[in-house]
Each structure stands twice: as structure tokens, then as C-alpha cells.
Amino acid sequence: MSTSVLFDAPGPRTRARHRAYSVVAIVAVAALVVALVLFLNAKGELSYSLWEPFLTPDFVRVLLVDGLLKTLEMAFSSVVLAVVFGALFGVGKLSDHAWVRWPCLLVVEFFRAVPVLLLMIFIFFFWGITHGDSGRYWTVVAALTLYNGAVLAEVFRAGVLALPKGQSEAAYAIGLRKTQVMTSVLLPQAVKIMLPAIISQCVVALKDTSLGMYVVAPGLTRVGKQIYTQFNNQLQTAIVLAALYVIVNLLLTLVATWLQRRLVGEQKPLDVGMTALVNTGENTGGAAGGI
């Protein structure tokens, strides 16, 4: 619903009132920005020496190669593994056999309800701690795989259920087996609906790689910590880290939106709630995603 339906086209007096509000708002926002800049300047936070590491080629390389690239690698491997995990358990949840369906349901609900950080700490002390740096790396990947895999399992299930019933009925009618119906009729169509949701899940995975800081895993947050410990430029480092994450996430969101428009069309993005109960099967337009 566009907001314009809420009121008639404003008349001259309302327009004047809105103009007045706008001026006040502009002044308020501008005052806020100016005050912030003046404050930071007074504190010396804008001085070149604090920003210098981010303009020095060596540090930029460390930030991009040891930081950003490692983070992207972690996010990417965990999403690839999560897709496999999600496909297995998502299809498992749709199984006709109760002894397949229930364990899958339990596993998925468990990993969806538990914080990623809790899983990460468990995997770290259970396995990662004795395997050095690669142990820390794979700790993060494993924790993210379990969480995002559980979410994607739900996405897979919702994607398959979102298909018109006639598809599977027609497939059964021409004599395909259950597995054939799933693999050659339902999944190929469902993937189209799911792809944007999977890309959106990449944003979640990417953001959650930052949690690796708690187990001193490689990636942007570790490099960031090294930089701000050395130069005592906490604020500047935080700004640069946030900017890097925001840029990559916005690019991913662009891809997701483009895929959505290209593959799915006007239909709303696939969205699953956080637990079985909240998942009403109604699409909320992707509002719950990304957190």
C-alpha cells in the first residue's frame, strides 16, 4: 500500500506546513551532524594520524586480504555447506516417514533456537582449540553452517510447499516415484523461489562471521582489533569495519533483489519465521530476514 492513499493531495496550507516541518527537520539533522563533527574534532578524532593506517598500502592490504577476504571465504564456505545441510534436512522434514521427519524437525528447531555464539563456543572448546588457526577458522564455519543450514532447511521446505499442488499431482499422474517428483519436478522449481532467500542468508552469514572475534578466529574483526590496539584508533577502525561490511552486504542485497525480480517476479520474497510456531506460512515480504 502506498502512503499516498492515506491523504488527499495536500493543498497550499498543508504544503506550507510540510515545508515548515522540513526546514525544522533539516536544521535538526544538520545541527546533529555539525555537533558531532565539532565534538570529534575537539577530541582530535579527525586528525590524520588516526586515519593513516587505512591509507597506508601495507595496512590496506592486510585489511583486505587477511581481513575482508578471509571473512568472505568463511561466509562463502559456510553458506555452501549450509545449502547442502538445508537441502538434506528441508527435504527430510517433508518426508512421508515419521522416523525421518521427526529427527530432522528436532535438529532444525534446535539449531534455529540456539544462539550462533553458543554453538561457536561449544565447537571451539570441543574441537577447534587444539587445531590452531585453521581450527578457529573452521569453528566459525561449522557454527555458521549449522545455524544457517537450519534456517535454509526451513526455506527449502517453504519453497517446495509454495509450489502449486498440481505440479506434484501431475508428476505422480505420469508415474514418477516420490524421489523423482522431488528431484526432477519440485526442487528445480523451488530453487528459483529460494535463490533470493539464499542470497539474503549470505548477508546473515557474513554479519555473523564477526562473532569469530570471541574465539579469535581470522577475519575482519581480528585484523580490526590488531589495528586499533596498535594505533589506539578505536572509533576510526570501527567506522572502517562497519563501512566494509555495509558495502559488501549492500552488494549482496542488490544481487538478491535482482534475482528476485528476474526469477520470481512480483511475488513477495520467501520468508520464514524464527521458530515453527511463528512460521505462519504467510509471506511477510522478507521483513524478518537478515537479523
Added chain:
Amino acid sequence: MNEVFSNFDLVLRAFWLTVQIAALSGVVSLVLGTVLVAMRIGPIGVLRQFATTYVTLVRNTPLLVVFIFIFIAAPNVGWFVHTPFLLKGVIAVSLYTSTFVCEALRSGINAVPVGQAEAARAIGMTFSQNLAHVVLPQAFRASVPPLGSTMIAMTKNTSVAAVFGLMEATGRMRFFTNRHADDAVGILIVFAVGYIVIVELISLASYGLERRWRAAR
């Protein structure tokens, strides 16, 4: 395992802190999110732009980086130096969650069919009557499931506070696991059950509200 059960008061106190952070952040982020959504659908272009920028930036920043801003960067420029950790945690979680609350509410408003608002206009309701009697009551109902999801995600996100020294459930779990690594599985289960109970309570509440408020269409 004995270690955990003989120190069970520590576990309970840790979960109490988790609940405190979650409850406080829930209230603050609902208020902030409502203000943001009001700016975003309102007629003032500057505020719309401001709210959109805020939501886009904060939504795409990891919560951990938001925590770095509040817990490490801000004290370095003289802010929040003597603020209690609990309060700083609530600020960080709320700043982050409010953007998702804003999106959930906006999706609720978008879910109201255009015909509803048009019909209200047609029988002569003003803007505020239209909002108060027709659009918002339906929008609120439609946003219950996404809001419930957001609140659940927020509760799980309070665990990030552990990284910055708050001894809430996840911090306590690390404390125990660090000391008794051979009991890692048992400790995980104890703490996971705690989180699952909280999460399922929130989803029950959300489910109940949704059923109770479901609009007859």
C-alpha cells in the same frame, strides 16, 4: 556436569541477566522502531531520508561492530565511560534491533490492502482517522509474526554481550566450558535448553497474540 549443577545459581543468574537485557532492549527497540517507521512513512522528505539511511546502515552492520562502537570506540572519545555494562548492552542491542522492528512494522503496513485505505477515504475519513481506525489496527495484526521473529532473534543476539564481558548465559557457558572442556556436550545442552525455553515462550506469546488479533477477512 556436577560442576554445573552444584553451581546452578550461577546458571540461573546468567539467564536472569539475559532476560533483563532482552526485556529492556525489547521495549526500547519497539519504541525506537515505531519512531523510525513513523519517519519512514511520514510526509517529511528529510526525515524519511534520515530514517532510511539509518536503517540501511545499521541493518547491514554486524551487531558485534555496533557493540564495538558502544563498548570500545565510544568510551575512547569520552562517552559511556561510567555507564553500567547492562545499560551499554541494551543500547547496542536496541540500536540494532530497532531497524528490524521498523522493517517488520513497515511490512505490516504494506500488508493492508489498498482498498481499505481507499474505502476509508471515500467515506470521508481524515488522514488521522484513516490511520487510527482502519490502517494501523490491521497493520499491527499483520506485523505480529515478523515482530515475534525479530524479538526472538534479538533475544539470541543478546549473547553477543558475552564478547564484551557481560556474564549473561553465553558468557557463563564459556566460563563453564573453559573449565570443564570434557563436559562440553552436557554444558551445551543445559544452556541450549535455557535459550530454547525463552525462545519458545516468545513464540508462544507471538502465536497467541496473532490468533487472538487475527482480523476476520
